[in-house]
Amino acid sequence: MEPLRRHPEGRALRAEVDLRKVARNLGRIRAAAGGRGVWGVVKADAYGHGAVPVGKALMEGGATGLAVSSLEEGLELRRGGVRGPVLVLGGLRPEAVPAASDEGLAVALVGPEHLEAYARLLPAHPLKLHLKLDTGMGRFGFLPSELGPCLPALKVLAPWIEGAMGHFATADDPDQGFAQRQRRVFEACLAQLRDGGIHPSQRHHGNSDACLRNLLGDDTHVRPGLALYGLTLVPEGRALGLEPALELVAEVARVKTVPAGTTVGYGRTFVAPHPLQIATLACGYADGYRRDLGNRAVVGFRGRTYPVVGRVSMDYLTVALPVEVPAAPGDPMVLYSGDPAAPHSLERVAASLGTIPYELTCALHRRITRRFFT
Ligand SMILES: Cc1ncc(COP(=O)(O)O)c(C=O)c1O
Structure with missing residues (x-):
């Protein structure tokens, strides 16, 4: 395609x-x-x-x-x-x-x-x-x-x-x-x-x-x-210094501060325990980002990681940030990290889902823009 x-x-x-x-x-x-x-x-x-x-x-x-x-x-x-x-x-x-x-x-x-x-x-x-x-x-x-x-x-x-x-x-x-x-x-x-x-x-x-x-x-x-x-899924691969070539990056589409008790997403599976910011990213299960990563995965932002909260929907997912973290529309967040040791590396995300990284990269939809660095 x-x-x-x-x-x-x-x-x-x-x-x-x-x-x-x-x-x-x-x-x-x-x-x-x-x-x-x-x-x-x-x-x-x-x-x-x-x-x-x-x-x-x-x-x-x-x-x-x-x-x-x-x-x-x-x-x-x-x-x-x-x-x-x-x-x-x-x-x-x-x-x-x-x-x-x-x-x-x-x-x-x-x-x-x-x-x-x-x-x-x-x-x-x-x-x-x-x-x-x-x-x-x-x-x-x-x-x-x-x-x-x-x-x-x-x-x-x-x-x-x-x-x-x-x-x-x-x-x-x-x-x-x-x-x-x-x-x-x-x-x-x-x-x-x-x-x-x-x-x-x-x-x-x-x-x-x-x-x-x-x-x-x-x-x-x-x-x-x-x-x-x-x-790689074997220790010898990491020892060889293989470098993950792909990162999945989404820009913040909207960010808002919500009071304690706010529920987020389909099924209301996340309830804000205290005031926090909800950043909405335009990436969903239609893009290949699996639905069961909601309330399970983290994304990288400004050198730290923050949780994906609520259900991942077809086109969007939501991330919870403390209110004091500066965040604005257009800010990039990393969904799959190129750092193999990061909690959101492809290997770790795949393992958390009981699958293999092949399945996650192969699922990346054609509507995701590919950007190549040479
Ligand atoms: C016939 C054949 N050869 C080689 C490969 C490459 O395997 P891998 O990605 O595990 O290196 C595959 C992948 O499925 C395959 O089907």
Whole structure:
């Protein structure tokens, strides 16, 4: 979806994305991955950060290429002027092969179902293929048991097979047992391919956490997403100095002083215990700021944090400030902080909701203005 065009006097809610931090995170994750090539994962509009600007920053920063989930996301990158390698992770129906070929997209081959159709199409519509192996994720990919019977058909596609890939289900789990098992299955599949005369020049099984936890085996490339945005759910990520690239900032729309006993918002779930100021911000659950953050989250303002009070509604939320704190319409308040240690960092807000930061950034609505710092 195109972003909603901003009017200079319009609603003041911004996702501020620092592309310099994205580039630095790329450098850090590449170092953690021992210098392997990086397919930067920018699906879902770069996890809500803005696929085209983030993608360009990653390519300028030396990424091998960009990974997206669908044909449409790949085409969006091309329309935005991204020229480097783009890999469609979610596979492609044969009908879409010509379009992907015209745009020079690489595609994950996610199972045996279209082998014949691809063999018919690729001579006229060439595509680079990355063979997806289901080593234990249980969604896309050839099962190891399917590989043997498919080898003759895969051999026909060998000229186009550039990569072999898998995906960890538990790279963030301190118990690495299952991840190690997936790695062994991957190696066994690669050996099977080699025996069948198929030699992918790229091998990649690792997401962000696999880079951070050294689960990379003999891979040539990695496929991080979350870490590029400076977000992480494992201690190794913070130790690496990843910098959260996104802050969500809303300007105060209205501020007023209310007496003790005033109730705020739908359902009257907040009652002012004493006189205080209520600042109303134009950010609500329609923007992706979850309804259950009311009476739970805090926002940053003038170096301190203040509580979100009452229910978050579709377009607005309300913040309680002591009466003596100077606040005026137009003042910026930080809803998601770029400081990973802040109580309103994306990781902490997500944890308070029992979810993961991916879900919060991906939910940021197109009506939020994206501002990029380069
Ligand atoms: C196939 C694939 N590879 C790589 C990634 C990147 O994972 P992460 O953001 O955890 O690094 C994802 C994300 O969901 C994915 O689906």
